[in-house]
Amino acid sequence: MTRNYNPETAPASPNEDNYLTVAMPKGRIFEEALGLLRRAGYELPPEFDDSRKLIIDVPEAELRFILSKPMDVPTYVEHGVADAGVAGKDVMIEEERDVYEVLDLQISECYMAVAALPSYDSKADIAPKIATKYPNLAAGYFREQGEQVEIIKLNGSIELAPLIGLADRIVDIVSTGRTLKENGLVETETMMPITSRFIVNPVSYRMKAERIDDMVERLEKVVEGDGQS
Numbered sequence: 584m585t586r587n588y589n590p591e592t593a594p595a596s597p598n599e600d601n602y603l604t605v606a607m608p609k610g611r612i613f614e615e616a617l618g619l620l621r622r623a624g625y626e627l628p629p630e631f632d633d634s635r636k637l638i639i640d641v642p643e644a645e646l647r648f649i650l651s652k653p654m655d656v657p658t659y660v661e662h663g664v665a666d667a668g669v670a671g672k673d674v675m676i677e678e679e680r681d682v683y684e685v686l687d688l689q690i691s692e693c694y695m696a697v698a699a700l701p702s703y704d705s706k707a708d709i710a711p712k713i714a715t716k717y718p719n720l721a722a723g724y725f726r727e728q729g730e731q732v733e734i735i736k737l738n739g740s741i742e743l744a745p746l747i748g749l750a751d752r753i754v755d756i757v758s759t760g761r762t763l764k765e766n767g768l769v770e771t772e773t774m775m776p777i778t779s780r781f782i783v784n785p786v787s788y789r790m791k792a793e794r795i796d797d798m799v800e801r802l803e804k805v806v807e808g809d810g811q812s
């Protein structure tokens with residue numbers, strides 16, 4: 584049974600009661616993260632899957648879930664309004680938040696890559712423009728490569744940028760490779776593999792060590808089991 588969040592009766596700060604608050608990313612990671620928690624023994628009701636609620640309480644397990652944009656999960660955890668959360672490595676690198684990354688959940692596997700139109704010639708490009716949702720990550724990468732670039736921050740549909748002349752290359756997540764292919768782009772550099780991580784607020788880890796350790800251990804068992812099968 585879930586309990587509707589009610590601001591009248593809910594504790595002012597969930598961290599003050601016995602609840603463990605977990606920030607979950609809405610979108611493509613959500614389903615996999617939910618599956619992992621269920622397999623770790625958390626009974627999460629079916630209505631969880633297609634709910635539009637942003638706060639879902641599971642009183643039996645003393646759990647509260649906050650559903651947020653993937654890029655915001657580390658922010659909630661850093662500020663301590665969520666004790667823990669699930670965040671992609673891409674988001675962790677981009678956001679550089681002060682949180683503990685305690686477990687590689689090995690879900691939502693993909694990678695970060697540079698892509699361009701097949702006709703693009705990097706050698707002939709003296710002032711390359713790079714479009715991305717990840718300006719910090721991209722800037723760090725090109726700095727390491729010793730390449731001077733201009734970063735253009737976009738919020739989505741990154742593949743559009745080279746097609747309409749906004750940028751020469753893009754830095755983005757590649758999962759199946761379909762978006763690149765269907766938009767006639769080719770990968771020019773593979774940057775780094777990405778998976779989702781279980782992250783924890785440092786103060787919560789001290790105050791709620793037993794509960795958090797229990798969750799980490801349960802998740803770890805499922806992840807390790809998957810790795811062996």
Ligand code: PRP
Binds near residue numbers: 739741
């Ligand atoms: C992500 C990413 C790519 C696409 C890659 O976008 O930014 O566009 O998925 O997946 P693929 O390799 O399986 O095609 P998302 O769908 O999250 O939406 P966005 O463009 O709004 O960021």
